[in-house]
Amino acid sequence: MAPPVTQFELAQPPNDAISALAFAPDSPSRLLAASWDKNVYLYDTLHNGDGDDGVHGTLVRTFAHRAPVMDVCFGADGGEAFTAGMDWQVRRVDLATGEQATLSKHAAPVRRVVYSREHSLLISASWDSTLHVHSPLNPSLAPLAVPLPGKPHAMAASPSKVIVAMTSRLVHIYDLAALSAALNSSSQEPPQPWQQRESSLKFLTRAVAAMPSDAGYATSSIEGRVAVEWFDASAESQARKYAFKCHRQPQPATTDGGSGAVADVVYPVNALAFHPVHGSTFASGGGDATVALWDAEAKRRMKVYQKFADSVAALAFSADGRYLAVGVCPGFETGMRDYAGEGRARIFVRELGENEALPKGKGK
Known part of the structure; x- marks a missing residue:
């Protein structure tokens, strides 16, 4: 008997670079992918289709946009999604009907969108150096505009906070309850950040992820580093933060002395x-x-998976933690002029073993 498939490739991947992946909050098999090919893709990852050559999953529907899609997230359930576009627009997509509605328009491309189910808020971050806070339950309510001191590049929401990482190593943390109160007030006066920090990383932040425990967050940079920090501002808690090197590959150095340095x-x-x-x-x-x-x-480090054919651009865990989706496509390491990623995007889904993601000391 053949061993169970623990990792498979999705059929019908995007045609260009993958900008984001997101699993539905109420389904371990409903996956969204945003792409530079101006589309959002909805997959059923566990519907096998033909299942030939290790390729599984079914493309349920494609949602065309007018410009490359920089980010996508689900809303309150698996029936709605929100997108961030290079056309400066924040859109709501009805995944059943395909109907799209513009929630707001920024003055520059929209880099990130996150949805808070705890507060029923959608937050968008744009290169116009603003956040827009939306109430999807009350679309007639004008979005709250929150000015930022820098261009945002990464954003993530925990149960009570939203973390925004910007240029110049700026990090602002906002309280979601305060954002909700400001959105629903008559003045719509934007609240001050709950905390203002300087990134622990010396170079541009590429990604942010929030701890589901609401205790803190992790950031990563373009220079092969990750930092882990906690929200608690006490000296004891801040002393726990740390950063480390990762995603570096040894290569023999070119030296005249022939020392074999790496x-x-x-x-x-x-x-x-x-x-x-x-x-x-x-x-x-x-x-x-x-x-x-x-x-x-x-x-x-608990585990390193086998090397993929191209750069890893996006990651997402399913809500039950059983699956990890991996978006793979050529990166921009050599610059946009040399980019040749069309037709090379691929999405893999890994089914995690029972204890594969279990932290140290918490096994049976």
């Missing part, structure tokens, strides 16, 4: 995702075409 080739860490059940476990994906699992509390 230098690291440094790759950007493009994606981070915390495990929804084992909350101190998170995954990282990099330009070195690998995915690693980490234990944030124990400060250790």
Whole structure:
């Protein structure tokens, strides 16, 4: 008898670079992918289709946009999605009918969107250096505009906070309850950040992921590093934060002396995702075409998966923690002029073993 498939490739992947992946909050098999090919893709990852050559899953529907889609997230359930576009628009997509509605328009491309189910809020972050806070339950309510001191590049929401990482190593953390109150007030006066921080990483932040425990977050940079921090501002808690090198590949250095020295080739860490059940476990994906699992509390690497054919651009865990989706496509390490990623995007889904993501010391 053949062993069970633990990793498979999805049929009918996007035609260009993958910008984001998201699993539905109420289904372990409903997956969204956003792409630079101006489409959002909805998959049923567990419907086998033909299942030939290790390719599984079914493309349920494609949702065309007018410009590349930079980010996508589900809303309150698996029936709605929200998108961030290079056309400056934030859109709601009815995944059953395909109907799209514009929630707001920024003054520059929209980089990220996150939905808070705890507060029924949608937050968009744009390169116009603003956040827009929307109430999908009350679409007639004008979005709350929150000015930012820098261009946002990454954003994530925990149960009570939203973390925004910007240029110049700026990190603002907003309280979601305060954002909701401001949105629903008559003045719509934007609240001040709950906390303002300087990134622990010296170079541009590429990704942010929030701990499901609401205790803190992780950030990653273009320079092969990840930092783990906690919300608690006490000196004791802040002393726990740390950063480490990762997604680097050793390569013999070119030296005249022939010493055989080895230098690291440094790759950007493009994606981070915390495990929804084992909350101190998170995954990282990099330009070195690998995915690693980490234990944030124990400060250790748990696993490195086999190398993919191209850069890892996006990651997402299913809500039950059983599946990890991996978006793979050529990166931009050599610059946009040399980019040749059309037709090479692929999405893999890994079924995790029972204890595969279990943090150290928590096994049976």
